[in-house]
Amino acid sequence: MNLSVKLNDVLFLDIETVPEQENWQLLSKETQELYAKKTEYQRKEEFSASEFYERAGIWAEFGKIICISVGYFVDVKNKKQLRLTSFFGDDEHQLLSDFKVLLDKHFAKKSNVLCAHNGKEFDFPFIARRMIVHQIELPKKLNLFGKKPWEVPHLDTLELWKFGDYKHYTSLKLLTSILGIPSPKDDIDGSEVADVYYKEKNIQRIVTYCEKDTVAVAQILLRFNNQELLKEEDIVSV
Template sequence: MTEEFRKRAKNFLLLDIETVSSFASYDQLPERMQKLWDKKALTFRKGDDETSNAAYFYDRGAIYSEFGKIVCIAFGAFFWNENDEISFKVTSFSGDNEVDILLQFKALIEKYPADQLILCAHNGKEFDFPFLCRRMLIHCIEIPKALQISGKKPWEILHQDTMDLWKFGDYKSYTSLDLLAAVFDIPGSKNEMSGDQVTKVYYEENDLAKICRYCREDVVVLAQLYLRLHCFKAVQPENIIRIE
């Protein structure tokens, strides 16, 4: 563990978001949005695919900020305990009201110096960070300075992305957090559910707590992966604090 990392850890926040389709079904979409989703669904179809647009909306609506919404943001940070052992604390914001979640997250990251805060997520540059910003714009929430990257040069952007760190400039394929966890022998987060089940768990099982547990565990995996990608020792299980 380097002294530089210990200093940087003060302004280092790891995060993950869980999103669901904006409505419980395609039929609940406003007519105008239905037509626009129909156009979007055309990009999914291959060959003799007979999947309905309604089924596509339920399965894929959550990954598009125009058709989805955030129901949980989990975040965590490294610290050193009284025995000078690296530790990790993780918690989350969640609820049915996306505005409340976004405002809580905005207040959290604005506690950090905007020019020093490092946000880290897996595939964060293509998903988590832009999704957060777009949903804030939709709700007329001012985007925090730490997330305002438009016009900045690459070296001026502090955000980190574990998938980006793994790519080494190779942009041919997506590598999941779960796969990298397996590669580095890190305990996974898919014990209760997986990412493709979030919309179902939210609308059919009405179990937001389950989604939040899953989201927080993803952040724990993310933290351990980040350490391994820098050849640092993992946080010991007894030094991981989970706050519901």
């Protein structure tokens, strides 16, 4: 796979989301009704809306972002180094604002692109929707209004792996496994994030998990380009 984009122009990212409230009882009656309607198709008759609320984090209307981890390549002594940083915490408005500053100041060039696994279906629109909720002006890299498909500055490793087969879904864990990339899913998985956040109150564990996913996405793009994978010493938190 010969991608025309330069790796140093790519901002790799991953987000972690949870239900906006810890439990169903904390929602207003109106929000409960809206959630029940929104999830009716997915739930069918298997779950009540309250039982299904643990999955609310996958919808931007009922969830919130608690961590955005990003990574970008720099050249150091003729080697590629991946630098990682994370925006996280209980204040979603603040972490989204800080992420916007990063995009506007350091990744606003025409050549810059965002890259995530399933990013076009999840990460990118989720971030944009939550910014709208918080009345944060969208950075150019997330404002797709009026853009033609080939002008959208987004890469999606899931989409690249599909090779046009839109019925095909491959998880990040599966893709890293078959490509010989160290698994990022060695502690928790997405279904456990809400419990770790609300019950364990261990945000640092979630940040570590999110950063590992970000590294995995960068490694996948390296493999797609038939380039050498990063070693542990090539990954630096900043």
